[in-house]
Amino acid sequence: xxxxxxxxxxxxxxxxxxxxxxxxxxxxxxxxxxxxxxxxxxxxxxxxxxxxxxxxxxxxxxxxxxxxxxxxxxxxxxxxxxxxxxxxxxxxxxxxxxxxxxxxxxxxxxxxxxxxxxxxxxxxxxxxxxxxxxxxxxxxxxxxxxxxxxxxxxxxxxxxxxxxxxxxxxxxxxxxxxxxxxxxxxxxxxxxxxxxxxxxxxxxxxxxxxxxxxxxxxxxxxxxxxxxxxxxxxxxxxxxxxxxxxxxxxxxxxxxxxxxxxxxxxxxxxxxxxxxxxxxxxxxxxxxxxxxxxxxxxxxxxxxxxxxxxxxxxxxxxxxxxxxxxxxxxxxxxxxxxxxxxxxxxxxxxxxxxxxxxxxxxxxxxxxxxxxxxxxxxxxxxxxxxxxxxxxxxxxxxxxxxxxxxxxxxxxxxxxxxxxxxxxxxxxxxxxxxxxxxxxxxxxxxxxxxxxxxxxxxxxxxxxxxxxxxxxxxxxxxxxxxxxxxxxx
Amino acid sequence: xxxxxxxxxxxxxxxxxxxxxxxxxxxxxxxxxxxxxxxxxxxxxxxxxxxxxxxxxxxxxxxxxxxxxxxxxxxxxxxxxxxxxxxxxxxxxxxxxxxxxxxxxxxxxxxxxxxxxxxxxxxxxxxxxxxxxxxxxxxxxxxxxxxxxxxxxxxxxxxxxxxxxxxxxxxxxxxxxxxxxxxxxxxxxxxxxxxxxxxxxxxxxxxxxxxxxxxxxxxx
Numbered sequence: 223x224x225x226x227x228x229x230x231x232x233x234x235x236x237x238x239x240x241x242x243x244x245x246x247x248x249x250x251x252x253x254x255x256x257x258x259x260x261x262x263x264x265x266x267x268x269x270x271x272x273x274x275x276x277x278x279x280x281x282x283x284x285x286x287x288x289x290x291x292x293x294x295x296x297x298x299x300x301x302x303x304x305x306x307x308x309x310x311x312x313x314x315x316x317x318x319x320x321x322x323x324x325x326x327x328x329x330x331x332x333x334x335x336x337x338x339x340x341x342x343x344x345x346x347x348x349x350x351x352x353x354x355x356x357x358x359x360x361x362x363x364x365x366x367x368x369x370x371x372x373x374x375x376x377x378x379x380x381x382x383x384x385x386x387x388x389x390x391x392x393x394x395x396x397x398x399x400x401x402x403x404x405x406x407x408x409x410x411x412x413x414x415x416x417x418x419x420x421x422x423x424x425x426x427x428x429x430x431x432x433x434x435x436x437x438x439x440x441x442x443x444x445x446x447x448x449x450x451x452x453x454x455x456x457x458x459x460x461x462x463x464x465x466x467x468x469x470x471x472x473x474x475x476x477x478x479x480x481x482x483x484x485x486x487x488x489x490x491x492x493x494x495x496x497x498x499x500x501x502x503x504x505x506x507x508x509x510x511x512x513x514x515x516x517x518x519x520x521x522x523x524x525x526x527x528x529x530x531x532x533x534x535x536x537x538x539x540x541x542x543x544x545x546x547x548x549x550x551x552x553x554x555x556x557x558x559x560x561x562x563x564x565x566x567x568x569x570x571x572x573x574x575x576x577x578x579x580x581x582x583x584x585x586x587x588x589x590x591x592x593x594x595x596x597x598x599x600x601x602x603x604x605x606x607x608x609x610x611x612x613x614x615x616x617x618x619x620x621x622x623x624x625x626x627x628x629x630x631x632x633x634x635x636x637x638x639x640x641x642x643x644x645x646x647x648x649x650x651x652x653x654x655x656x657x658x659x660x661x662x663x664x665x666x667x668x669x670x671x672x673x674x675x676x677x678x679x680x681x682x683x684x685x686x687x688x689x690x691x692x693x694x695x696x697x698x699x700x701x702x703x704x705x706x707x708x709x710x711x
Numbered sequence: 712x713x714x715x716x717x718x719x720x721x722x723x724x725x726x727x728x729x730x731x732x733x734x735x736x737x738x739x740x741x742x743x744x745x746x747x748x749x750x751x752x753x754x755x756x757x758x759x760x761x762x763x764x765x766x767x768x769x770x771x772x773x774x775x776x777x778x779x780x781x782x783x784x785x786x787x788x789x790x791x792x793x794x795x796x797x798x799x800x801x802x803x804x805x806x807x808x809x810x811x812x813x814x815x816x817x818x819x820x821x822x823x824x825x826x827x828x829x830x831x832x833x834x835x836x837x838x839x840x841x842x843x844x845x846x847x848x849x850x851x852x853x854x855x856x857x858x859x860x861x862x863x864x865x866x867x868x869x870x871x872x873x874x875x876x877x878x879x880x881x882x883x884x885x886x887x888x889x890x891x892x893x894x895x896x897x898x899x900x901x902x903x904x905x906x907x908x909x910x911x912x913x914x915x916x917x918x919x920x921x922x923x924x925x926x927x928x929x930x931x
Contacts, residue, residue, distance in 0.1 A: 508770060512797050512818065513724035519822040520730035527737045542822050549819045553797055562770060563800045566777065571802030589915035628915030632881055639881050643914045679884050684899060687914075689883050 245423040252419040260408035264401060275393040279319060280370050283388035284357050286317060287374035290384045294325055298333060298381045306334035321369050321387035328382050353379025367391050429457045433464055445472035490671050497605055504559040507552050515549040569604045570594060576612060577629060584619045587626035594633055603692055606672055607631060607640055610665045614642040614688050617661050622646025622686060640690040651680040665690065716833060717744040719762035721753040723771040731766065750774025757787040764829065769796040769803060780810040791832045795821060801846025814838035860924050863909050871905035878902055878914065879921040
């Protein structure tokens with residue numbers, strides 16, 4: 223229970239403390255510290271000064287009382303109220319702390335006093351001089367602040383007593399003045415420390431902000447970013463460590479890029495070689511093997527027309543059938559290797575053919591739309607598109623359990639976009655991309671070789687769409703990019 | 712006795728040319744007047760011999776049959792041209808028929824069909840290998856009435872129309888979602904609903920529908 227509350231409190235604290243930035247935090251520390259310090263100082267000084275000054279005041283009052291008592295003894299005995307009065311007034315004039323003074327005779331009557339308008343009722347009774355003691359002090363609360371009433375016996379009580387009222391108004395004023403001074407000083411110091419704190423936070427946060435910005439650009443892949451070591455402190459060490467890290471990352475990235483480039487080039491070479499080889503074999507099969515087989519068939523047919531033996535005719539016909547079968551097989555083999563239609567008539571015809579063949583083999587409704595105009599695409603683009611779409615359709619046949627599939631190829635401004643879609647069972651596209659499906663990986667690699675990309679949209683139960691985007695721009699741009707990255711290494 | 716028909720053989724394969732020559736010479740009314748191993752050669756021979764029939768192979772090194780066809784027609788205007796090829800793609804057939812070929816024989820059926828094809832072509836008919844006529848006919852299937860389709864289209868909601876148009880333009884669901892300020896799921900739903908209303912099964916049929924009805928323009 224307790225820990226729960228503590229935990230909540232801590233959470234609340236972090237919510238508050240974490241909610242403001244470092245600048246505010248440092249300002250808070252400075253402001254809080256200054257205010258706390260000056261307030262406690264003020265309290266301490268006020269307290270101590272008040273005590274000392276009050277003590278001083280009272281003892282001053284006592285000595286004035288004693289003095290008055292001594293000096294008024296004769297006057298009382300001579301019964302000279304006028305002189306007595308003058309003595310009192312003079313004493314009051316000489317000391318501004320004296321609020322009032324009066325003399326009481328032996329019978330308890332006021333013999334002289336400093337109250338011009340009239341003697342306040344009841345003042346006599348608030349204090350009484352003890353003839354045995356030196357003095358007696360009573361503190362009074364009046365409208366004008368505190369007054370210490372000091373009663374001093376005259377001639378050891380044999381001639382009445384003197385009463386002096388000492389006010390603390392002057393020291394209150396002095397204390398007020400001092401407090402105001404301290405407050406003013408506090409405000410000035412606060413202002414100065416705020417300025418200092420602003421400067422300090424600037425010094426402190428600027429390298430941090432630098433680091434933040436650099437970290438961000440490294441996160442975005444700009445590994446060349448370095449930060450300046452602003453100061454010889456922990457943040458400076460952090461900057462050094464950061465720079466070392468960036469340098470390490472940059473080296474690692476360069477190595478990675480280099481390997482990636484090599485891998486790409488190798489991949490491209492393998493692809494080109496494979497395509498070349500397939501084309502060569504397909505051509506060979508088409509141009510040589512097939513023609514020979516056709517010659518064979520035509521030759522047999524010619525023989526038959528000159529022959530009368532039914533047995534030989536029968537035999538020749540069988541041989542022709544065998545040759546026709548072999549021819550068919552060779553033709554299919556050549557098609558699978560690389561359809562001549564792709565080279566002769568272009569992508570549209572090749573895709574048309576691919577889809578038709580695929581549809582009859584897998585009994586999935588397939589439609590193809592190619593909108594590229596009459597102009598042929600660059601050969602590499604055609605091959606990439608054809609192979610990618612072939613792979614995509616193979617995937618559909620293998621995994622999708624689709625009822626229909628569609629292939630769309632069109633020009634969009636400077637890009638060629640190919641969309642291969644099915645209404646099959648779909649898959650979790652993120653997971654498949656993470657797991658690295660080989661077929662999809664191949665499509666992506668092929669696309670990236672030409673500076674394009676592959677987007678996969680699929681979710682279980684909703685079919686699959688592959689979007690292949692290839693830039694139509696001349697390959698020279700890509701090549702110059704490769705050269706550039708070669709130079710920079 | 713019909714007059715002698717002059718035949719020009721064009722094929723890059725010498726053995727096949729020889730075989731064809733033998734086969735044709737077994738016919739009393741056919742006379743092989745020349746053999747060409749390439750398109751260029753064929754053009755020269757056609758101009759000189761002015762044959763009545765040219766047996767033309769499509770794939771040859773250098774100038775192929777497809778490219779040579781129009782020039783051959785110009786050089787020997789009276790000649791009937793019969794294509795003899797390995798290629799069974801309807802695309803080739805389209806192309807050569809458009810360029811004025813009179814017949815199309817597959818090599819795998821040359822032993823059986825060639826002679827009857829030659830006869831048909833010489834009679835002024837067009838001969839196409841039977842397995843390939845289907846590809847020709849597909850283009851002539853009846854088109855759906857377009858105004859009905861436009862009505863169907865107009866019965867869709869604005870949102871559905873927008874989504875379908877973007878989909879027809881080839882944008883991914885995510886792109887459409889961003890463009891139209893919808894979630895990808897909503898885009899999928901609109902798309903599925905709209906296509907169902909139009910009776911379309913896939914993106915290709917949607918694109919065809921949109922092109923047919925002028926809802927999108929190609930090449931944008």
